[in-house]
Amino acid sequence: MKSNNKKKINKNSQQNNNNGDKPRRITRSSNKKSVDIIRENQPLKFRQLNNQRDEQYQNDEQHQVQSDNEGDWEDGSLNPSTLSPKNQVNYDVKVNDIVNQINGVTVEFDALPESSSKKKRVRRATAEDKEVAELVHKAHLLCLIARGRFIDAACDDPLIQAALLSLLPSHLLDISEVTKLTINSLAPLVTWFHQNFHVKSSSSAEKPFNSALACALEMQGGSPEEVAALSVALFRALNLTTRFVSILDVASLKPEADSDEPPHLDRIKRKDVFSSSTLMVSKIKEEGTSSSSSVINGNKVHETSDQSTGGAQNISKEDNHQKRKGDLEFEMQLQMAMAATSVETSEMKPVESTSCSLSHPLNSLSPFKKLKRIAEESPSSSHVISTAIGSKKVGAPLYWAEVFCNGENLTGKWVHIDAVNSIVDGELKVEALAAACKSSLRYVVAFAGHGAKDVTRRYCAKWYQISPKRIDPGWWDAVLSSLKELESRATGGIPSKEVVGEVGQTSLTHAVTSGKSRLSEKSSVGLGKNKETCSSGSSVYSRSIAEDMELATRALTEPLPTNQQAYRNHPLYVIEKWLSKYQILHPKGPLLGFCSGHAVYPRTCVQTLHTKQRWLREGLQVRLNELPSKVVKSCYKNRKGQVTEVENSAEVASEADIALFGKWQTEMLCLPHAVDGKVPKNERGQVDVWSEKCLPPGTIHLRLPRLVPVAKRLGIDFAPAMVGFEFRNGRSVPVYEGIVVCQEFRETILEAYTEEEQRREEEEKKRDERQAMSRWYQLLSSMVTRQRLNDKYMNNPESETEYNDLKAESKSSRKDTTDVGESTPPIQESTHRTTVHDIDGTDEQYHEHVFLTDDESFVDDSMTQSKKCRCGLSIQVEEL
DNA sequence: CTGCTTGAGCGTTCTTTGAGGGAT
DNA sequence: GATCCCTCTTTGAACGCTCAAGCA
Numbered sequence: 049m050k051s052n053n054k055k056k057i058n059k060n061s062q063q064n065n066n067n068g069d070k071p072r073r074i075t076r077s078s079n080k081k082s083v084d085i086i087r088e089n090q091p092l093k094f095r096q097l098n099n100q101r102d103e104q105y106q107n108d109e110q111h112q113v114q115s116d117n118e119g120d121w122e123d124g125s126l127n128p129s130t131l132s133p134k135n136q137v138n139y140d141v142k143v144n145d146i147v148n149q150i151n152g153v154t155v156e157f158d159a160l161p162e163s164s165s166k167k168k169r170v171r172r173a174t175a176e177d178k179e180v181a182e183l184v185h186k187a188h189l190l191c192l193i194a195r196g197r198f199i200d201a202a203c204d205d206p207l208i209q210a211a212l213l214s215l216l217p218s219h220l221l222d223i224s225e226v227t228k229l230t231i232n233s234l235a236p237l238v239t240w241f242h243q244n245f246h247v248k249s250s251s252s253a254e255k256p257f258n259s260a261l262a263c264a265l266e267m268q269g270g271s272p273e274e275v276a277a278l279s280v281a282l283f284r285a286l287n288l289t290t291r292f293v294s295i296l297d298v299a300s301l302k303p304e305a306d307s308d309e310p311p312h313l314d315r316i317k318r319k320d321v322f323s324s325s326t327l328m329v330s331k332i333k334e335e336g337t338s339s340s341s342s343v344i345n346g347n348k349v350h351e352t353s354d355q356s357t358g359g360a361q362n363i364s365k366e367d368n369h370q371k372r373k374g375d376l377e378f379e380m381q382l383q384m385a386m387a388a389t390s391v392e393t394s395e396m397k398p399v400e401s402t403s404c405s406l407s408h409p410l411n412s413l414s415p416f417k418k419l420k421r422i423a424e425e426s427p428s429s430s431h432v433i434s435t436a437i438g439s440k441k442v443g444a445p446l447y448w449a450e451v452f453c454n455g456e457n458l459t460g461k462w463v464h465i466d467a468v469n470s471i472v473d474g475e476l477k478v479e480a481l482a483a484a485c486k487s488s489l490r491y492v493v494a495f496a497g498h499g500a501k502d503v504t505r506r507y508c509a510k511w512y513q514i515s516p517k518r519i520d521p522g523w524w525d526a527v528l529s530s531l532k533e534l535e536s537r538a539t540g541g542i543p544s545k546e547v548v549g550e551v552g553q554t555s556l557t558h559a560v561t562s563g564k565s566r567l568s569e570k571s572s573v574g575l576g577k578n579k580e581t582c583s584s585g586s587s588v589y590s591r592s593i594a595e596d597m598e599l600a601t602r603a604l605t606e607p608l609p610t611n612q613q614a615y616r617n618h619p620l621y622v623i624e625k626w627l628s629k630y631q632i633l634h635p636k637g638p639l640l641g642f643c644s645g646h647a648v649y650p651r652t653c654v655q656t657l658h659t660k661q662r663w664l665r666e667g668l669q670v671r672l673n674e675l676p677s678k679v680v681k682s683c684y685k686n687r688k689g690q691v692t693e694v695e696n697s698a699e700v701a702s703e704a705d706i707a708l709f710g711k712w713q714t715e716m717l718c719l720p721h722a723v724d725g726k727v728p729k730n731e732r733g734q735v736d737v738w739s740e741k742c743l744p745p746g747t748i749h750l751r752l753p754r755l756v757p758v759a760k761r762l763g764i765d766f767a768p769a770m771v772g773f774e775f776r777n778g779r780s781v782p783v784y785e786g787i788v789v790c791q792e793f794r795e796t797i798l799e800a801y802t803e804e805e806q807r808r809e810e811e812e813k814k815r816d817e818r819q820a821m822s823r824w825y826q827l828l829s830s831m832v833t834r835q836r837l838n839d840k841y842m843n844n845p846e847s848e849t850e851y852n853d854l855k856a857e858s859k860s861s862r863k864d865t866t867d868v869g870e871s872t873p874p875i876q877e878s879t880h881r882t883t884v885h886d887i888d889g890t891d892e893q894y895h896e897h898v899f900l901t902d903d904e905s906f907v908d909d910s911m912t913q914s915k916k917c918r919c920g921l922s923i924q925v926e927e928l
Numbered sequence: 929c930t931g932c933t934t935g936a937g938c939g940t941t942c943t944t945t946g947a948g949g950g951a952t
Numbered sequence: 953g954a955t956c957c958c959t960c961t962t963t964g965a966a967c968g969c970t971c972a973a974g975c976a
Contacts, residue, residue, distance in 0.1 A: 302970095611931055617969090628968070644931090662942095732945065773944050777961045780944035
C-alpha cells in the first residue's frame with residue numbers, strides 16, 4: 049500500500065515537473081536540492097487540488113515529508129490545499145515554517161495559491177462512477193419503456209377512441225375506408241386534430257394515465273405526451289395502423305454528464321431555447337394563465353401556459369442543483385410510471401370538474417409577446433413543464449405517432465406524424481429540432497400492441513454521434529427482442545412462415561413459432577381491423593422485415609462527416625490519420641471522398657497487424673518472402689538492464705524495430721510432424737500451446753498434473769506444454785500445464801497415470817492415517833501422564849524436591865511423546881497392551897491397570913472397543 | 929459557433945521463459 | 953556434487969480513449 053502511494057506520488061510529481069509552470073517537488077532525496085532552490089532563487093508554485101483523491105495523495109505526501117524516521121529516502125511534496133481556508137490567509141508564512149522545520153532552509157514563493165487555482169482541476173470519472181451511471185441508465189430505460197407501453201395501452205382505450213370519433217367531422221371519417229393510404233390523405237385529419245387539441249398545462253402527473261387522457265380529451269388539450277397519445281388513439285380509432293413513438297430521454301450513460309455544467313450555463317441554454325425559433329411546447333409560468341402561438345419553421349405552434357400545479361412538475365433548481373439531473377429525471381419518471389401503473393386496473397373515475405374546465409381554450413391564444421416575456425424570466429422563478437419532467441430540454445419533440453401508409457411505396461411506409469405541431473412526414477426534422485432544444489436523440493422507440501421497437505435509425509442522420517451515447521447493443525437487443533415480436537404482431541409485420549422462409553429470416557421464424565403474444569383483444573381491435581393491415585401476406589410480405597431492411601440501409605448510407613474528428617471512431621468510414629499503431633488500410637480503397645484533405649475510406653478496409661510471434665498464437669504463420677506491411681519502433685528496447693547495451697548501437701536499435709504483418713500475409717501454421725514417437729520442440733525444448741492449433745501434428749496435449757515422472761518412467765518422449773505467462777515476483781514467468789506427447793502414447797500414459805495416481809492416493813491415505821494415529825497417541829499419552837502426575841503429587845503437597853521431580857518428569861514425559869514423532873506408536877505394537885494408571889486417589893496401593901487383548905470386545909454401532917482390566921475396571925476406546 | 933490541437937487523467941494492452949541459497 | 957525446493961518481490965511502459973481548455 050505504501051509503495052503504491054509512493055508510486056502514484058512519483059508519477060504525479062514527474063508529470064508536474066514536466067510542465068514548466070507546474071509545482072516543483074520538495075524532495076527528501078537530497079537536502080542539497082532544497083538548498084539549491086534557494087541558491088538559484090527559483091520560485092515554488094503549488095497547484096490547487098480540489099478533489100478528495102488528490103487530498104489523499106497530499107496527505108500521504110505530507111506524511112512522508114514529516115516522517116523523517118524512516119530509513120530510506122522517499123519523494124514527497126507539500127501542497128497548500130491541505131491547509132484549512134483560515135490558514136491559507138497566512139499561507140506563505142505557514143508553508144515556509146513547515147519547510148523550515150523539515151529541511152532547515154528557507155523557501156520563497158512568488159505566487160499565491162489563487163493564481164494557480166485558475167486552472168480547474170479535472171476530476172475524471174472512476175470505473176465505479178461509470179458502472180453506477182450505466183446501471184442508472186439501464187434502469188431508466190426500462191422505466192421509460194414501461195411508461196411507453198402503458199401509454200400505448202391507454203391509446204387502445206375504446207371509450208377514448210369512441211369519444212374522439214364523436215368529435216370528428218363526418219367527412220374525415222372516410223379515411224378509414226381508404227384502401228391505399230397516403231401522406232396526403234392524412235393531412236386533413238392531422239390539421240383538424242392540430243386545430244382542436246393543444247399542449248397546455250396539466251396536473252395529470254399524479255393521476256392515472258387513462259384518467260389524464262380522458263381529462264385531456266375533454267379539455268381538448270394536455271401535456272405533449274397526452275396530446276400525442278390522443279392523436280394515436282384517434283388514428284387507431286380510424287383503423288389506421290399506428291404506433292406511439294417516443295424519444296426516451298434517459299439519464300446519461302456517462303457519469304456526471306449532466307451536473308458538470310455550471311448553473312449559469314444552464315440558464316443561458318434555457319434562455320436560448322426559449323428565444324429560439326424551434327420552440328414547440330409550452331413553458332408554464334407560475335403566475336397567471338396564458339397561451340400563445342408562434343410560427344416555427346413554417347409550422348404553427350401553440351403555446352399555452354397555466355397555473356403551475358406543483359407536485360412532481362414543480363422542480364426548483366435551488367432544491368435540486370445538488371443532485372445529479374439525470375438521477376432526478378429518473379426519479380421523477382419512476383414516480384410517474386409507478387403512479388400510472390399502480391391504477392392500471394382501476395376504474396376510470398369521473399373527470400373532476402375543477403381540473404377539467406369545460407371551456408375550450410381554443411380561441412384564447414395569447415400574443416407572442418407573452419411567450420417572449422416568459423422566456424426572459426429568470427429560470428429560478430419559473431417552472432417548466434417539459435415532456436421530460438425536470439429536464440432542461442424544453443421544447444424538444446419527444447412524442448409523436450407513426451402511421452403505416454400502404455399507398456406510399458411498393459411495400460408501404462411508416463410515416464412520422466407530429467399532430468401536436470401539425471407536422472406530417474417530418475422524420476428528417478426531428479433530429480434537428482431535438483438538437484436545437486439540446487436534447488439528445490439516443491433512443492427513439494415505437495410502441496404498439498404492448499410491444500416496442502427501436503426506430504432510432506429512421507430519425508437519426510448521424511448515427512456515429514448517437515452510437516457512443518447508447519447502451520451496449522447486446523443488452524438493448526435482448527431487452528427489446530420479445531417486445532419487438534409483440535410490436536410486429538400488432539402492426540401486422542409478422543409474415544406467414546412460408547414468407548419468412550423465403551426471406552430467410554430465421555430469427556423472425558423463431559419469433560413466430562415461439563409466439564407468446566399477449567396481445568389484448570382491445571389492441572387487436574384498435575390495430576387489427578385495419579383493412580390494409582389485414583391484407584394478404586403476399587402483398588405485404590413482411591412489414592417488419594421491410595422496415596428492418598430500410599433501417600439497415602440507412603445505417604449503411606450515412607453521409608460522410610465533415611469534420612475529421614468524427615472519423616476517429618466512425619463505424620463506417622475511416623481516414624488514415626486516425627489509424628492506430630497496429631492498423632493499416634488493406635486494400636487501400638475504394639476512395640469515398642475527402643475531409644479536410646484527408647482521403648476517406650470504408651472502415652472495412654482497416655486490418656489489424658501483428659508480429660510473427662503473435663500470429664502463431666492464432667495458429668497462423670507468416671508466409672515466406674512476405675515483407676512487413678508496417679515497421680514500428682519497439683517500445684521495449686530500453687527496458688531495465690538493456691539500456692547500456694542498446695545505447696549507441698544502431699544495429700541493435702534496428703533490431704528493436706517490430707515487423708508487422710497482416711492476416712492476408714499469413715497461412716495456416718505448418719509445424720513439423722511428430723516422427724518415431726519424438727515430439728518436435730522449440731528452441732527451449734518445449735511446445736507453446738496457445739491453442740490446439742499450435743500443437744505439432746501427431747501430438748496431443750495432456751492437461752494433467754504429475755505426468756512428467758510417468759512419461760519419464762515409461763521412457764516416452766514428451767515436451768512440457770507452456771500455456772501462457774503470468775507475472776510473479778515482479779517478472780513474467782511461463783505457465784506450464786501438462787505435457788505434449790505423441791498421440792500413439794496417449795492410452796499408455798493415461799493408464800500408467802491412473803495406476804500411479806491410485807498408488808499415490810493410497811500412500812497418501814496411509815500417511816494420513818499414520819499421522820492421525822501418532823497425534824492421538826500423543827494426546828492420550830499426555831492426558832494419562834498429566835493425570836498420573838496430578839494424582840501422585842498435587843493431592844499430597846510434599847517437599848520442594850518432590851515438586852522438582854514432578855517438573856522434571858513432566859518435562860521428560862513431554863520429550864518422550866515428542867520423540868515418538870510420526871513413528872508408529874508403541875501402543876499399537878505392544879500386543880494391544882494398554883495401561884491406564886488408577887486415578888482413584890483413595891487407593892492406598894498403586895495399581896497399574898492392564899488391558900489384555902483377550903478381554904477386548906467391540907461395541908457394534910459406535911466403532912468403539914471395550915477393554916477390561918483384571919481388577920474389574922472397563923474403558924471404551926475408539927478404534928483408529 | 930465550430931473544429932482543431934494539445935495536454936491530462938485513467939484504463940487497457942503488451943511484454944514475457946529467474947536466480948540464489950539451503951536442504952537433501 | 954547433484955538435485956530439489958523455497959524464497960525473493962509484488963512490472964511498467966506504451967497506447968487508447970475521453971475530456972477540457974485554448975485558439976483560430
